Amino acid sequence: MADQVQELLDVPRAFFTDGMQFINKCQKPDKREFLKISQAVGVGFVVMGAVGFVVKLIHIPVNNILVGGA
Incomplete structure (x- = not known):
């Protein structure tokens, strides 16, 4: 049971570590x-x-032709 909890907590910890390395x-x-970039x-x-x-x-003209504009 403790192993499952540890595995569950490892996912956000790894995500945070990878995110900090990226930043x-x-x-x-x-x-x-x-x-x-602006150009x-x-x-x-x-x-x-x-x-x-x-x-x-x-x-606009095509729509007026198809609809039969006024």
Whole structure:
């Protein structure tokens, strides 16, 4: 019975240990890396916005044709 309790307690302990090792290895990005990441995110926003705009631009006339708009 004590072995089962010990095994049950080992899982969160191992998870916490692995998590602490991960946190200790992490480091803040330098200025150059941060700017690269920011640029990539900005380009992603612009591309997704353009795709959404084009889809909406095509969807409105097609929807009016199919529904038989006024």
